[in-house]
Amino acid sequence: MFDAIVLADSAAARIKLLGLTIAERGRRVAGRMGARRVLVLGADGGTDALPSWAAELGTAELLVIRVTDQLVHLPLVRPLVASAGARRIAVGPDGGYAGALWAGPEQIAEVITAILANPTSGDVDVAASWSDAVKVEHGDIARHPVTTPAERKAATKMLLRILIKPAEDSPVSRYIYRPLSRPLTQLLLHTPITANQISYFVGVLGLFGCYLTTRASQASLIWGAALVFVSGVIDGCDGEVSRLRLTSSTFGAWLDTVIDELTTFTYLISIGYHTYVHHPEGWVGASIVVGGVCYVISIYSIYYFCIVVLKAGGSQYYQGDLEIIDAPEGPTLRPRHKAPSTLPPAVQKLGLIALYMIRRDFINLAALALTFFDLYVVIYGGIWVGAVVAALIVIPEHLKLRGQLRELARRGAAPRYVAA
Numbered sequence: 001m002f003d004a005i006v007l008a009d010s011a012a013a014r015i016k017l018l019g020l021t022i023a024e025r026g027r028r029v030a031g032r033m034g035a036r037r038v039l040v041l042g043a044d045g046g047t048d049a050l051p052s053w054a055a056e057l058g059t060a061e062l063l064v065i066r067v068t069d070q071l072v073h074l075p076l077v078r079p080l081v082a083s084a085g086a087r088r089i090a091v092g093p094d095g096g097y098a099g100a101l102w103a104g105p106e107q108i109a110e111v112i113t114a115i116l117a118n119p120t121s122g123d124v125d126v127a128a129s130w131s132d133a134v135k136v137e138h139g140d141i142a143r144h145p146v147t148t149p150a151e152r153k154a155a156t157k158m159l160l161r162i163l164i165k166p167a168e169d170s171p172v173s174r175y176i177y178r179p180l181s182r183p184l185t186q187l188l189l190h191t192p193i194t195a196n197q198i199s200y201f202v203g204v205l206g207l208f209g210c211y212l213t214t215r216a217s218q219a220s221l222i223w224g225a226a227l228v229f230v231s232g233v234i235d236g237c238d239g240e241v242s243r244l245r246l247t248s249s250t251f252g253a254w255l256d257t258v259i260d261e262l263t264t265f266t267y268l269i270s271i272g273y274h275t276y277v278h279h280p281e282g283w284v285g286a287s288i289v290v291g292g293v294c295y296v297i298s299i300y301s302i303y304y305f306c307i308v309v310l311k312a313g314g315s316q317y318y319q320g321d322l323e324i325i326d327a328p329e330g331p332t333l334r335p336r337h338k339a340p341s342t343l344p345p346a347v348q349k350l351g352l353i354a355l356y357m358i359r360r361d362f363i364n365l366a367a368l369a370l371t372f373f374d375l376y377v378v379i380y381g382g383i384w385v386g387a388v389v390a391a392l393i394v395i396p397e398h399l400k401l402r403g404q405l406r407e408l409a410r411r412g413a414a415p416r417y418v419a420a
Contacts, residue, residue, distance in 0.1 A: 003062055005041060005115065008068060010068035010120060017159070018159060018186065025072065026072055027043070029077060033081050039053050046119070050115065057108060059105055061103060061104055069147050071155040073141055073162070080101075086103070086104030088101060089102075089135055097128070171356060172362045181237050182240070195242035195252055196238070199235075203231075203259040208227055211270070212227065222372060229365060235256070253313045257314050261299055261315070269291075272380050274380070297394075302394060309416075309417045323336040334417065367379045
């Protein structure tokens with residue numbers, strides 16, 4: 001349990017970058033790290049409020065973050081909070097004080113006295129006097145000076161780096177979707193629109209695109225695919241806005257992923273119906289049912305893993321090939337260790353390209369391109385085959401997972417998962 005003081009008594013702390021003042025960002029950083037109470041000196045008032053606020057600390061420890069001259073982000077304080085010791089200071093790669101410190105109950109009076117004496121940088125004096133403090137190096141994208149226009153421009157650029165997700169983004173997302181969504185995100189940050197409201201809008205836009213796709217004309221087919229593609233671009237904005245505003249939530253993450261899956265499923269049914277309108281044979285209608293059932297079963301299996309085992313949302317985190325291991329904490333599940341592939345590099349590269357081609361971002365882009373040639377049969381056939389193949393892969397993995405969970409229950413262990 002800890003409380004936090006954010007030192008923001010300066011003109012720089014009142015500057016807005018990406019929709020938040022430097023002071024408010026400091027407040028949110030402290031809150032996201034778990035602070036019970038956050039006092040922002042300079043925004044919540046002067047030092048007159050500090051003694052009475054400090055008197056209510058009780059047995060809580062204290063986190064101090066200085067934003068009088070720097071923008072801060074979570075990696076500045078995350079290692080500091082996770083560390084141990086009554087005296088801790090965050091340091092940069094050069095070992096110099098980075099503008100955040102941690103004080104145990106016995107050190108709080110010293111810190112409060114220093115801040116009352118110098119509300120702008122009392123933490124600097126404390127850090128200099130703590131020769132025995134635990135020095136904790138901060139992570140990347142942690143802080144940046146903001147006292148000059150050039151520094152503020154560089155700080156904004158640094159913060160935008162959190163929008164890049166190398167481990168999750170495909171080349172299509174990295175080079176097409178993200179460059180389109182990022183400018184829109186930067187505009188949305190200056191509005192009261194929330195990330196969840198963006199998600200709802202994405203759902204409505206995508207479903208309307210699916211409705212247009214069910215109509216017989218090629219123009220409707222094109223407009224439908226265009227709206228689904230645009231909804232995919234805007235879909236990137238909700239996560240980007242929440243990360244930059246520090247408002248991410250479990251509900252928001254699930255809302256985003258549920259809307260994604262709903263739109264993808266509905267587009268499969270819609271393009272299937274469009275095909276049926278032009279080719280009203282019974283086997284076409286039956287294929288729509290088969291494809292829809294396969295998609296629903298796959299999604300059920302994937303999210304069963306996410307909810308029961310991983311306890312986090314997002315189909316991108318799905319792991320199908322698991323094994324039970326005996327960990328120190330008891331039996332647990334982990335991805336099965338796989339030997340390095342012996343296939344030729346060219347074949348491995350083709351396999352990687354194939355994986356990218358079955359992702360939602362590529363499908364939406366390819367579908368839009370194919371509508372201009374009225375190749376609805378190719379669009380439907382590609383999506384349908386993807387749904388069926390996914391089901392053929394995921395269903396056996398799900399049945400195996402069910403057996404592994406029964407084995408864990410037999411051993412008296414709860415479902416647990418560790419990454420490879």
